[in-house]
Every structure is written in C-alpha cells, then in structure tokens.
Amino acid sequence: MVDLFESLIIIAPELILAITAMSLLMIGSFYQKKSINLINTLSFLTLLILSFNELIFNNIQIFAFNGFFIEDKLSSFAKFIIFLTSALSIIMSANWLRNYDKTAFEFPILILFSTLGMALMVSANDLVSLYLAIELQSLPLYVLATFNRNDSFSSESGVKYFILGALSSGLLLYGSSLIYGFTGTIFLNEISQLTLSSNQLGITFGLAFLLAGIVFKISAVPFHMWAPDVYQGAATPVTSFFASVPKMAAIIILIRILYVPFDNFISSWSQIIIFVSFSSILLGSVVAIWQKNIKRLIAYSSIAHMGFATLALSTGNKSDIESILVYMIIYIVANIGFFSCLINIQNKTEKNINNISDLAGLSVNNPSLAISIALYMFSFAGIPPLAGFFAKYYVFISLINEGLIFLATFALIASVIGAFYYIRFVKVMFFDEVANTKKITFSRSLGLINSICFIFILGFIFVQSVTPLANMISNATLALN
C-alpha cells in the first residue's frame, strides 16, 4: 500500500485533466465565445501531453488510494488511446464549433470531463470507483448528445440516452450490490478469491446485472436500442466521439471485470458474451442494410463491430485480449478517418448531408474524399490487405484456436452480409449520378487526420512492424495475468 502523497502522484494525469477542465470552464464562462480557440488549443494540448505521458511512464501494476485505483499496462494503454482519440475529436470539431453559438466553448470542456471519467473507469479497481467513473463519463455524454440544442432530434436523442443510461446505471448498481452482498468486498482483485467460497448463483446473478450495465455502454444487443437514435440525432462531431472513445473505455472495463474478479466464472459469462456478440453481429449486419441515414448506419455498424470485438472475449482465454485490443484500435482509427471525411463534407456544403444518397457522385468532384471513404468502408468490411481484415482475422484466429469453429463461421457469414452496406457507399460515391457538384477541399486539420488514418489503414502490416504498437498491445494483454 502506498501513502496519500504517492497516491496523488500516481493519479496525477487524471488530476491534471480535472484541474485543466475546471480552469478552462472558468475561462470559458468569463470570455464566452472569444475564448473558444484558446480552450480548444489548451484542451487538445493537455490531452496530447497526457497521452504521451501514458506512453512513456507506465507501471507494471500499482494501486493507489487503498486499492480504489489501479495503474497497470492495460489501463495505461487504454488511457493512451482514450486521450489521443479525445484530442483528435477536439480538433475534428474545431471548425464546426467556430460557427456555433456562444456556448460552443462547453464542447471541449465536456469532452475533457468525459475523458476524465473514462480514464478513471479503465483504472477503477473497485465497484464504487467503477460506478462513479462510469457516471462521470456518462453525464457529459448526455449533454453532448443534446448539444445541438436547436435541433429537436438532438434534444430527443439526449433525453432518450439519459433515461436509458439511468436505467443501465440502476442495473449496474444493483449488480454491484448483489456482488458485494454475496462476497463482502468491493475490490475487484479480492472478489476473485472470495467467489469460490460464496453463493455461486447470487454472484452470477449480480454478474449478469453488472454486465448489462457495461454492455449498455458499448451498445451491444440487447442493450443497443439507444445507439441508432443517439448517433443520428447528435451533431456529427459528437457522433464521431460516441462511436470511438467511450467504446474503448467500456471494452477495457468489460475485460477487466470479466477476467479479474470473475476469472472463475468463465463458463457462465462466456455464454452471456457469446449471446451478446452473436446477436450484435447479426442485428448490426442485417439491420444496417435497410438504413438510409449515414450516422444511423454507422450506429448499426458499430453494434456489429462491438459484437466482433467481444466475440474474442467469449473464448475465455486471456491471451485473446490481444485480438480485442487490435480490433478496437483498428475500428477506432477507421471510425475517426471516416468521420473526418464526413465532418469535412458537412462543414463545406450548405446542403444537409444526412443520407447515403447525398454522397452520390462524390468521386467526380472530390476524388480524394471518395477514395478515403471507400478505403475506410473496405476496411470496415474486412477486405485484405486493409487493417480491417487483420482485425477480423485475429478474432477469427482466436476463435478457431479455441475450437469455436461454429462461431467463427457464423461471424464470417455475417461479415459477408455486412460487406454489402459498406460497399454500397462505394457504389453510391463512384457509380451513381452526380447530385452534388461543388468541389470540396480538405481543411488542414481534418486532412491531416484523414491522411494519418488512411496510411494506418492502408499499410497496417507496415505500421505494425515499425511502431511499438504491437509491443504495447502484448504488454497490455499480459497485465491481467
């Protein structure tokens, strides 16, 4: 155990983030819209520095505040990704925010608070800090969902998200209380030692409720119903944030919950996970076909992707965490790349671009945008040699190694179905009649993000071999052993 001062040192990144967020909030409320550029820049820089901090200083395993807080390779890795993607989300929204009303400065601050919540979430080591962290990341998200205040869709989606989120928090809390009641402890690492001597049924019951609360956050079936409405209603930069960062945090905490306290219950929870991922892939792939709205389609697509990511959990083998992490990173990069294109298109056109058909003829006027989107779609669909192929490949390999051939076959078929709607983007952009004749250029920041993502997706094998990414992922995987 470490003393208070050391605990503060360990938690310093989160503290810095909290202090920055609060100070920026002060600046914002005094200078209102004038301060938007400053706030954007500062919050971006803070997140960037913090993410590199995680890259450089990461510990094997260390507890703070008497075990409320854990810092290990997995949480460091997760925070690195979370901080970095939040920082990118802030840049991506900058142009859009400049044309927004006077409350625009709240946007980066809300992102900072939510990111703080997520950072605490991936480092939570007991049920109470877990709950608090989840609430801390959720509340700003509810606000972000309604951020487009003048739009009734946005308000509606925020309210729905809030109500359903409250319900899921209730489930989570109930599950936590059951587990505490049956084991007598709230520390995740202690629960696993006590489970064997406690009432098994009670604990599994609690686990199911707990899982329901977390699965809600990654919007997997059957707790997915909010996602399409919220994705569609929220402003595009918000959707982009929703689709990437919170998923990472929720997946990490899902991994931690399943493998740390409930290591002995693999046979029960792997069934639940198989059901959840199975139905997510199926529903996400099939229902997306009927969607016409781009963001709604992305919502279903993300449901399917979360299904694929959790599929590797169902093996109950800790080494398969690696394929989940690879999957998540590739999914997030492709998502950010796609949204950087979409936000760019929406910023530069007066007409609303909401439906896939609005992208018709994009290849004629804006070949670079069209090619980028096509690449991300092919990656989502899992076409080799793009990154998305390897994401799916690693998951399938995990499944096959564990003998889950049936699941792998099924997931393969579903991904073929899913390929249809991804490739429809390509068809609309390249082969449909031109609807939009305006030439769109990339704004500098979005163009940069897009090109980074483009290179990552296109040359994933190469990226994997020259960057320490693979090393980091395998270290993070080993953290739970």
Next chain:
Amino acid sequence: MELFLIVFLPLIGSIITGFFGKILGLRLSHFISCSLILASSIFSAYLFYMTLNGYQTSNQFLFDWINSGAIDASWSLKFDTLTSVMLVVVTSVSALVHIYSIGYMSHDPYQYRFFSYLSFFTFAMLMLVTSDNLLQLFFGWEGVGLASYLLIGFWYEKPSANAAAMKAFVVNRVGDFGFLLGIAVIYIATGSISFDVIFQKINNVNQFTINIACLLLFMGAMGKSAQLFLHTWLPDAMEGPTPVSALIHAATMVTAGIFLVARCSPIFENSDLALSFIIITGASTAFFAATVGLVQNDIKRIIAYSTCSQLGYMFVALGVGAYQVAIFHLFTHAFFKALLFLGSGSVIHAMSDEQDIQKMGGLYKIIPFTWIMMLIGTLALTGAPLLSGYYSKDAIIESAFASHAFGHEYAFYLLVFSALLTSFYSWRLIFLTFHGKTRASQDVLSKAHESPLSMTIPLLLLSFGALFSGYLFSDFFLSYELKELWGNSIYIHPDNHILEEIHHSPFWVKKIPLVMMIIGFIVATVFYLLLKSLPSFLSSKLPFIYNFLYNKWYFDELYNFIFVNPLKRIGNFLWLFFDKKIIDGFGPDGISSLVISISRNVSKIQTGYVYHYAFAMLIGLGFLLIRFVVY
C-alpha cells in the same frame, strides 16, 4: 540462345504493341512488331541452314513449371530437324504476314490489337513446335487456339465473325478434349510427359493402350487441322481478316496437327490401327473438301476448302509412315497457300471488300501483279512440274501407292481424283476472278487498284517460295540417303521403307497427278472460258448434287440437328429452370431478399419510443438471467 530469341522476340513484340502501341504511335508499333518477327525469322533461317549441313539437336532448359509428385514439367525448348523446319515456316510466313498487314489493315483503327494478337500467335506457335514435353505443347496448342479465336473475331462488331470465332473455339475444344485425354493416357502408361522419356518407354506399353493414346492424340490433331467431322470451323474462320487466314488458317496453326503426329511418330509407328485410321480420315477429308470447293463462290472459302483438302493429303502421308513427305508438303504448302490467301486478300482489297467471285472477272488487266502471283500459287498448288507442289504432292500420292498399310489403295485413288478436283476448282477461281468479262459494278471497278508495296513485296517473296521451295529442298525431305539429317527427330519403324519405295513406284503412278492436273485444267477452261453456260446448265440439271456440294454435304445442318440444337435446349432448360429458379432463387436472390425483408422488419422494432427501448433492455436482461444464470 538463338532458339530462345526466336521464341520470345514475338512475345516481346506482342506485349509492346498490345500495351504501349497507342503511346508509341502507329509507325513505331509497326516497325517494332515487324522487325522483331523479322529478326526471329532470320535466326530461324540461320538454324535451318545449320541443320541442312548436319543434324543438330539441343535442349534448352528455361525453368520449372510444375514439379508436384510424379508430374515433372518444365519449360524448355527442344530443337531438332523437325523443329527447325517448323521454325522456318512459322517465322518466315509470320514475318511476311506482319509486313503485309501494314498495308492490308491500314484503315483499321484497332491495328495495335491486331498486331499484338498476331505476334502472340507467333509466340504460341513457336512454343508449340519447340516444346519438349506434351504439357508445354498443349500450352502452345491452346495459345494458338486462343489467338485464332481472338483473330477470327477481330471484327467483333460483325455477328458472323463472333459466331465463327465461337464455332472455331468450340469445335477445337472437342479435339482438345481428346488430346488432353491422350496426354493423360500416355502419362499413365509411361509415367512421364516428357517426349524423351515417353519415346524410350513406349515399347513397353501394351498395344491396346498405344492404340487408344494414338487415336486420342489424333482426335486433337483432327480438331486443329480441320479433318473430316471436326472441319466445320475452318471455312467459317474466313470471317477473320485475310492475313489471319493466310498465317493461321493456311500456313501454320492448322498444320499443328501434322506436327503433333510427326513429333509423336515413335508412338504412332507402333499403332497400325491409328495409322490406318489417319490414312482413311485424311483421304476422305482431301476428297470431301475438294468436292465442296468446286461450287463455292466466296474466294476465301474456296481456298479454305483447298487448305482442308491439302491437310488431308498430309495426313495420308503421315498415315503411311512417310513423315518427311508430310512435312515437306507442309513446308511447300505454307508458301503457296499463304501466297494464294494473301493474293486473294489483294484482290479483296482492290475490289472494295468484295469476296464473291461471281461478281468479279476480267481483273487481270487492272491488277496484273496480283494476277501473276495468284497464277504462281495456283500452279504450285495444282502441281505444275518443277513448282513446289509438284514435288511434295506427287510424293504423297506415290507414297500412298507404295504403302502396305490398310486403306492405302482407298487413299491412293481418292487422292488422285482429288488432284483433278483441286486443279478444277483452282482454275475455276482464276478464270472467274481474272478472266472473261467483268461482272463487277463500274463503281467498284473505278476504285480498283493494285495494292501498296507493303502488300506486294510479301507476295513476291512468297512466290519465290512457291516456285522454288520444292525444287531446292526435295532432296532434303525425300532423299533416302539424306534421312540421316533427320536424326531421331522422326522415328521410322525398322520395317518401314516407304521413303525408299516411293522412288521405285511405276511410271504411270509418277505421271498420273500431272495427267489429273491437266484434265482439271482443261475441264475448267471448257466450263469457264469456252462454254460459259455449261456450269449453270449442269447445276440446274443436277440440282441434287449441286446443292449437296454447295451446302458442304449438309454437315452444318446435320450438326445443328444432332448436337447444337438439343444442347441448346438442354442449356436453356438448365439456365432458366435450374440456374435461375433453383440456384438463384434459393441461393443468392433468395437469401438477399430474405436478409432485406428481415432488415426492414427489425428496423420497425426501433420505434423511437423510449419505453419500448427500456422494455427491450429488460427483456434482454431477463433472457440473460433465465437462460444463462438460472439454468
């Protein structure tokens, strides 16, 4: 090294003109493709010269192709006397045809494609004749088939050209199937596809297997060389540009069957059954095609039937074991038949693409050079003394007489009679085209002109071949003393002395082809120069025979009735019922419409009411609890 260059220079030319032709421009593309082929033909001539001075053989290994289990096939080039003759025929005719095409195709916008195909064909043909194993030979075999398909259908806007291309491909496939089976039989029997190994081990194979293998290989040869029953594609193939007809459908590709049998002589020599079958098929084809040629009116079709007939002659020579004689006729035939085709191309070019000889006449004044060239070709084909056909064709007839094989008498009499027919239809073509009063319209005649130099020079060069190739090389091919030059490129059974025996045939046998040729000439003169009403009188008096010949013995109709239509009906049934209804209906179409309807219905669950969503969550949780926790 020369061998390597000979084979691969045309391929380089094909790639350059095919892919970069547009960039290089017309003149440069012409220059590149022609000069590469020309270089190839000069090397071939050099190698042929070396061969004339002494037997040469070499095996040039390129790289491994298939090396799996018992099959060991490599790409390697085999060179011997047989190959050397084929090389010189293929590359020289190909070079002349390339040059000729510059003029003939000058108005065609897709010349790059044409030259690329032509060069590719040459490459494939060279691959075929230099192969040292059956598989590589089959590669070349299919390569020339592909090139032939592409070139027959070169003018793909014409439906008739497309149909002809497809017909050539399909009919050839029948033969190729036999060929492939033959390769398989030989592989099973000897455990190898390499010629050297096969020829060593073939003596240990039982007679029945050899018979089967030979008949199957000959089936492939029948397809490629348009022998009776598989000949129907050749006349239709005349839909392609005339240079193609000259190169592929007269001089080279159609002789691939002859080459195959000659190359496999160590196998065929062991099968009397197959040899007799070859004699009878060849003789029947020679006679059949000659009769059909009598009444055709399309200038190219007449020559096409003549080709078919001459190929029959060559097969008879192969069948009686006179392989050198067959190759000799192949050699001379390449020159005079290419000359005839290119000459007829010149006529067609002059007559604004008119091909019907009934609409020509009196052209010798307008295109005298072409007339002289066609005369030389005709004289060579009909076997006028001292010209090339005289040596080779007479040698075939004599060898048919001298043979002891079953069916040799049948072949001898048919071939002699066919010589008469050949003479008749050839002179008929000349008289109708160049002599008498013109039947062409003034409009066409006013535009008629002698062809450009790029077309006349190849004609001139080929005419030298037609005039002198027989006289110069008859010793090389026919002399019993010089058979050492052939080394073991052609195997002759110890009991087979046909090359010697033909020199001892009776006087009347030696002279009868000449007599037949003169009779044919006289009859044609009477019919088409003196008593011009006689042909139409005969055709109206004997409509049955006329129609029978005019409709090519009703082969196409028969095949349509027996094979094409029933197969079409079966195909239609399978397509409409089996493929569309069953496979598509339950397969792709059915599944996709199922997925879409599921997608639409599940989308409806997403009502937008928050209490529905909450309900779904709780139902889901309840399901998880009941299914996975309680049970």
